[in-house]
Amino acid sequence: MASPLADRIRPKTLEDVVGQKHLLSEGKPLRRIIDSGRIPNMIFYGPSGTGKTTVARIIAESTNMSLFKLNGTSASTDDIRQVIAETNTFDGCNGVLLYLDEIQYLNKKQQQSLLEYIENGQITLIASTTENPYFAVFNAVISRSTVFEFKPVSAEDIAKAVERAFRVLEEENGYAITVEDGVIEHIAYSCGGDVRKSMNTAELSVLSGDADEKGITVTLESVKLLAQRSNMNYDRDGSQHYNILSALQKSIRGSDENAALHYLARLLEAGDLISATRRLLVIAAEDVGLAYPAAISIVKACVDSALQLGMPEARIPLAEAVILMCTSPKSNSAICAIDEALNDVRHSDYGDIPAYLKDGHYAGAEKLGNATGYKYPHNYVNHYVKQQYLPDAIKDRVYYRFGNNKQEKAAEEYRKKITSGN
Numbered sequence: 001m002a003s004p005l006a007d008r009i010r011p012k013t014l015e016d017v018v019g020q021k022h023l024l025s026e027g028k029p030l031r032r033i034i035d036s037g038r039i040p041n042m043i044f045y046g047p048s049g050t051g052k053t054t055v056a057r058i059i060a061e062s063t064n065m066s067l068f069k070l071n072g073t074s075a076s077t078d079d080i081r082q083v084i085a086e087t088n089t090f091d092g093c094n095g096v097l098l099y100l101d102e103i104q105y106l107n108k109k110q111q112q113s114l115l116e117y118i119e120n121g122q123i124t125l126i127a128s129t130t131e132n133p134y135f136a137v138f139n140a141v142i143s144r145s146t147v148f149e150f151k152p153v154s155a156e157d158i159a160k161a162v163e164r165a166f167r168v169l170e171e172e173n174g175y176a177i178t179v180e181d182g183v184i185e186h187i188a189y190s191c192g193g194d195v196r197k198s199m200n201t202a203e204l205s206v207l208s209g210d211a212d213e214k215g216i217t218v219t220l221e222s223v224k225l226l227a228q229r230s231n232m233n234y235d236r237d238g239s240q241h242y243n244i245l246s247a248l249q250k251s252i253r254g255s256d257e258n259a260a261l262h263y264l265a266r267l268l269e270a271g272d273l274i275s276a277t278r279r280l281l282v283i284a285a286e287d288v289g290l291a292y293p294a295a296i297s298i299v300k301a302c303v304d305s306a307l308q309l310g311m312p313e314a315r316i317p318l319a320e321a322v323i324l325m326c327t328s329p330k331s332n333s334a335i336c337a338i339d340e341a342l343n344d345v346r347h348s349d350y351g352d353i354p355a356y357l358k359d360g361h362y363a364g365a366e367k368l369g370n371a372t373g374y375k376y377p378h379n380y381v382n383h384y385v386k387q388q389y390l391p392d393a394i395k396d397r398v399y400y401r402f403g404n405n406k407q408e409k410a411a412e413e414y415r416k417k418i419t420s421g422n
Contacts, residue, residue, distance in 0.1 A: 006199035009168050010054055017051050017058075018161045018195050019153030024055070030148050034059055041118050043103070043137065044128040046150025047240065049194030052128040055150075056099050059126060065097040072105030080113055087122040096123045103127035104136035111138040118144055152193020159188040161195055165202040166218075176215030177206060183223050190227040201227050241272070245279050253287045257326035264322050268315055277303040280321050291331035291405040298324060331403035340399045351393035382418035 011017045014024050014034065023030040033040065039059060044052040060067045068083045086096050096117075103111070117123035118141070125145065129136055133147055162184045170177045183205070191198040205223050209216035244266050251259035267276040281303060284296040302321035306314035344350055360371025375385045388395055402412040 004196075004200060005165060005169065005203040006049075006196040008172075009165065009199070010057070011051075012058070014055070014058055017054060019157045019193075020051050020055070020150055022151070023148055030055075033146075034062070037063075039063060039097070039124050039126070041125045041145040042127070043133050043142070043145045043147045044126070044150055045133050045147055046130070047152055047193065048130055049191075049196035049198075050150040050153055051195065052150050053101055056101075056126045056128060060097050060099050063095075063097055065095040065124065067097050067099065069099045070101070072100060072102035075100070075106065075110075077110055077113070080110055083123070084113070084117055087117060095121065098123050098125050100125060100127040102129060103141075104129045104131045104133075108138050111141050115140055115144070153195050154193070155185075155188040158191060158193070158195055158198050159184050162187050162198050162202050165199050166206070169203065169206050173206075177209070178215060178217045180218060180220045182220045183218055186220060186223050187227060241275065245275060248276075248279060249283050249287070252283050252322065252325050253330065255326050255330070257323050260322045260326050261319060264318060265315075268311065268318070271311075273306065273311060273314055276318060277306060280318065280325075283325055284321075286335045287330055287332060288325050288328050289331040289334045289403075290408050290411075291329035291403060292407060295325060295328055329405045329407070331405050331408060333401060333403040333408065337400035344394060344397065349393060351391035353391060354388055356387075357389060384418045386419070 014031065017024055022028060025031060033042075044056060046052055060069075066086055068086070070079055070083070083096060083098055098114075100106075114123060114125065118125045125141075127137070127141075127145070133142060166177055166179055166184075187198050187201050187205075191201060201223070204226050205218045206216055208222055208226065209218045210222075211217075244263050248260055248263035248267070251257075251263060264276060267273075280299055281296070284299040288295040299321045302317035302324075305317040309317070355368075355370055356372055356374040358368075358370035360366065360374075366372060375387050377383050377385050379385075390397060402408045402415075
């Protein structure tokens with residue numbers, strides 16, 4: 001069975017690697033390390049198809065160390081023990097280089113078994129992961145390694161790789177391949193920065209192309225069918241999921257409706273309606289907040305409508321919610337207030353509730369002094385009377401500070417008015 005095209009034409013040198021110029025160009029950090037010949041423990045982090053495995057293989061094959069390759073999805077504890085055992089053999093006298101793909105799938109005990117050997121240099125670890133290593137990799141392994149982030153490859157760079165793919169396929173098959181205008185560009189832009197995905201799409205487009213006595217023609221129409229929805233670089237349980245949600249919230253907080261709509265569209269195109277709706281409700285309370293208190297009711301109505309409608313109609317009320325919040329005044333006074341209060345509850349000796357605020361609706365409460373001396377605000381002018389509500393230990397604590405917006409300024413003026421005579 002033939003291996004996939006992406007494996008057949010995998011680059012053999014750093015110069016042939018597509019993208020990652022921030023790491024591999026002359027003078028860049030990773031390139032300098034590789035050129036020095038002294039390879040430290042490293043973790044390559046980034047989306048699929050961005051060159052992590054390719055670069056790791058190039059590094060591994062450039063050393064004189066004994067090379068072992070394991071994949072976290074299938075490696076057992078016995079496999080790791082066998083690699084460790086090689087450190088005491090003649091073959092391992094120059095050191096052992098372990099290339100560990102998808103390290104996030106190893107459990108904590110398996111990762112810990114490597115610590116002693118990567119610490120003393122008997123094993124040099126090059127690991128790769130598509131998940132944020134600071135969440136997915138055991139902290140002791142992280143502390144002994146250098147993390148390099150691989151980024152999605154630009155469409156311009158992918159286009160060069162796709163052109164090469166068609167040339168290789170033509171040579172391998174021995175017949176002409178005619179590629180319609182726009183095919184290469186469409187593949188490059190539709191694969192979400194994933195070179196491997198672009199290679200697979202190119203190979204599939206040839207297999208499904210229009211064949212005649214002159215060869216095969218790859219049409220734009222067929223490529224659009226093959227590449228539809230393939231540009232989504234999204235993992236509902238991984239860091240990309242949280243990155244998009246974070247970008248959505250920060251765009252709304254920053255009042256940029258165009259960026260916010262873009263990130264909403266990415267969530268919806270990935271089919272993640274629930275995450276989008278939950279985050280919009282959070283933003284209404286956290287970032288719009290008391291500057292426009294009605295926003296949370298409106299956003300809730302939009303969310304309810306979206307969940308009842310389902311896609312594709314759900315996009316409309318959710319877009320309305322996004323635009324509303326982007327163009328609304330902002331205040332984070334509520335979240336700041338509750339977070340300060342929670343900090344006191346968790347870390348302060350805040351003391352007991354004042355006796356006159358305690359429940360007095362039971363026999364014997366008066367004997368305990370509960371509810372005695374409480375002043376009922378509705379019996380006073382403006383329904384307000386000054387009295388202490390916080391425990392004695394923190395009686396002067398201030399959690400909420402009025403925000404600098406029309407709504408909260410009006411509330412502040414009202415507060416001043418009713419307390420002025422007390």
